[in-house]
Amino acid sequence: DIQMTQSPSSLSASVGDRVTITCRASQGIRNDLGWYQQKPGKAPKRLIYAASSLQSGVPSRFSGSGSGTEFTLTISSLQPEDFATYYCLQHNSSPPWTFGQGTKVEIK
Amino acid sequence: EVQLVESGGGLVKPGGSLRLSCAASGFTFSTYSMNWVRQAPGKGLEWVSSISSSSNDRYYADSLKGRFTISRDNAKNTLFLQMNSLRAEDTAVYYCARTDCSAGNCYGFDYWGQGTLVTVSS
Numbered sequence: 001d002i003q004m005t006q007s008p009s010s011l012s013a014s015v016g017d018r019v020t021i022t023c024r025a026s027q028g029i030r031n032d033l034g035w036y037q038q039k040p041g042k043a044p045k046r047l048i049y050a051a052s053s054l055q056s057g058v059p060s061r062f063s064g065s066g067s068g069t070e071f072t073l074t075i076s077s078l079q080p081e082d083f084a085t086y087y088c089l090q091h092n093s094s095p096p097w098t099f100g101q102g103t104k105v106e107i108k
Numbered sequence: 109e110v111q112l113v114e115s116g117g118g119l120v121k122p123g124g125s126l127r128l129s130c131a132a133s134g135f136t137f138s139t140y141s142m143n144w145v146r147q148a149p150g151k152g153l154e155w156v157s158s159i160s161s162s163s164n165d166r167y168y169a170d171s172l173k174g175r176f177t178i179s180r181d182n183a184k185n186t187l188f189l190q191m192n193s194l195r196a197e198d199t200a201v202y203y204c205a206r207t208d209c210s211a212g213n214c215y216g217f218d219y220w221g222q223g224t225l226v227t228v229s230s
Contacts (some may be wrong), residue, residue: 001170034216036153042154043203043220044145050215087153091216095158095167103150 002026004090006100012108019075021103023088028068032092035064035073038102039084047086048073075105083107110134110219112204117224124194126130128189130221136202138182140208141215144189146200154200157189158207194228201225 003026013019024031031051036044046055047063051071061076075082088100116128130142144156157178158167167176177190187204201223208218 012227032214032216036217043222044217045220046208046216046218047219049208050213053215055218087229089153089155089216091214094165095155096169097155097216099153099155 001028001096002090002092003100004088004098004100007019007086008101008103009016009101010106012106013055013078015037015078015080017078017108019078019082019105021073021086021088023066023071023073023090025069025071025090025092029090029092031067033064033066033071034089034091035062036084036087037084038087038090044087078105111158111217112206112208114162114202114204114221114224117202117226118213119192119227119229121230122195122228123189123225125192126226128191128202128204128224128226129191130189132185132187132204132206135206137180137185141209142157142180143205144178144209145203145205145220146198147203148197148200148224151200156202159187177201191226195204196228199226199228 005024028055033051035048038044052064065072085102085104091097111133113131137196143158159178179188198209203223205217206219208215
């Protein structure tokens with residue numbers, strides 16, 4: 001099974017900061033990766049699909065990059081509504097599919 | 109508007125059973141693969157199970173060890189998860205989610221329900 005290692009597990013940042021979150025796959029997954037945002041008590045929301053494609057309606061300050069085993073989610077200028085937990089999800093080939101452990105973005 | 113509404117959660121004793129449902133609307137349910145994802149209290153997301161549009165292919169997380177069964181009724185636009193031999197570690201919010209596929213490529217889960225809480229405790 002493919003393992004996803006997400007880092008950091010948490011970070012503190014200020015409004016306006018640039019934030020980067022990384023996911024590493026235990027084997028190559030092409031670009032079969034998405035990024036999800038989850039706020040407390042809510043369902044996850046997809047931000048990025050196919051590693052770098054922005055979900056419709058998601059602000060352009062969110063971007064994704066990478067292919068193969070290394071992937072990055074970047075928030076170019078953190079906004080108050082972006083404080084949440086972020087997960088990557090690999091969906092390469094057939095299941096099992098795996099999420100990263102999550103990154104909690106907190107206010108500094 | 110796509111909607112996924114889970115139901116069937118609740119409190120159950122260890123060793124007990126529960127059947128979750130996910131009612132789908134706003135899209136052609138019979139043409140989409142569907143999934144269950146869970147989240148234990150204060151923990152991360154865990155993929156649980158997937159089923160193809162025709163029910164021909166079903167997949168499960170290894171951790172379930174054959175205790176859960178995914179199914180669907182395309183005539184009723186409903187996804188199910190039968191959970192047997194429940195354990196305390198199955199306590200979680202269970203989400204149903206739609207697989208986003210087009211032109212032969214799939215892109216993860218595009219729509220999620222609001223979740224239903226399953227608590228396994230004596």
